Amino acid sequence: MPALVNGVVLRLTFRATIGRRRALLFALPAVIMIALSAVLTATAHSPVWRAEFLGDFGFSVVLPLTSLIIGVSVLGAEIDDSSILHLLATPVSRVSVVLSKYLVAVGLTFVFAAIPEYLAASIASGFSSKLAYGLLAGAAVGCVTYNAFFVMLSIVTRRAVPVGLLYLLVWEGLLANLVPGVRFLSAGQYSVGVANSIIHNSALNAHLTLGTALGLAIVATVGLLLVSSWRLSAFSIKGDLA
């Protein structure tokens, strides 16, 4: 049975992703969140802002935006500049290519979104606080599900960034809060659901229980990765037209 993860693809993807100019954007949302958290900790008179700000800004802006930038970079950028052909003109299975790239995306998003979420919460309420651990766990689930979606998006469309932004604004930002059924298909709600199972704070506006959130996150992630592998196995280069 061929290996599900390929070390060469992992290393090449990591270097290519970190080496792009776009990589400068990875840390920007996190830096803003940590800075704002420090300012609010120093100036706010009540601790009410903590869960509200870190839940809203962290899970609705920092985590999905960082996932979007990284998730579409690991594969989509290589499709755009054709360097993906170096990997695809080999017998390495497409499942292995997708999984390796996906793992790089999850790892980088964890570093640039989940850990900053933990740091921002720690600044606000201490390193061992339930808030810090809860937000870290929720963000980790978000890294896993958001990236599965954005990696898939970068394979199915060459306009992954605008489509991804639209998805975040309309699906995650609007419909997931207004339409009850959509919550079951929302990466943001999976994150908040897991975080709230540790923090227990109504300000997080969680609608899913831990079991439901985790179960759906796993099903969605596996499904999206299968679709990605299937689509990459049918990867086409448009040739010249007669």
Place this chain on the structure above:
Amino acid sequence: MTSIELASVSRWYGNVVAVNDITMSIGPGVTGLLGPNGAGKTTLLHMMAGFLEPSRGELTVAGQVAWRNPGIFRKVGLVPERDSVYAFLTGTDFVTSSAKLHGLADPKAAAQRAIGIVEMADAQDRRIATYSKGMRQRIKVAAALVHDPEVLLLDEPFSGMDPRQRLHMMDLLHAEGQQGRVILFSSHILEEVERLSGTIQVIVGGRLAASGDFRAIRRLMTSRPHVFVIRSSDDRALGSALIGRPAVSGVELTGSGLQVRASDYGTFTREIAALTRDHGIRLKELLPEDESLESVFSYLLAS
């Protein structure tokens, strides 16, 4: 014997037909895929490499269906026209990564062998970002050869190369073809194909216009009438002198000079200077009107 087999293969994008009902068999040795820009050569190569699904027909490479089958790359090497390199890697790292992706037992040794074949040893430790276009082409060839494939597909391999690099690449492909590999390269430049390949497949408008030995096809090309536009000090006198020559099949006096159809290109171009001198006519301009590849291909298609 390894071969590439196409049976009634077509590929279309919506209403546009890129490749139209092509049947061909390509065996060991060097074969040139010749055609003007936009003829469908790249589409054909991408289908052979499994990066496009034929809309109709059957296509096998080394006995296997190419589409949705990454396993064919155990036997196939691909050199795309696009700059499919990780520019931050050194040449050695790039070729070694290719060897590892192919699961070779000793990737470093395989990479050194392939780099040696393309004569890139001196530059192998430099980052690819610093390479010229020709060097990038050669390192891509090394990456495609690293697993010793039976079939090598190259899309416009001479694109962007200087004359010395072209000669080197031609020698390299010729040597690889001599070893029994199936080498198929695309080009829109007649002379490149003429120098390198005895066998050609000519694609025009998505259709196979000619197939087989280059010399036979070249004879067919040269037997067509060539059209020249001539301006001289006395076009009317030159016209009447030219129409009496066997190498000329037609003369037309136009507003800007003479349009001459030469049935024998070589004889006409040898005779024209002596003819004008003998008649005391000064030749101001002599331009071949239909020497573009497209006109040659169109003629082939019509014949």
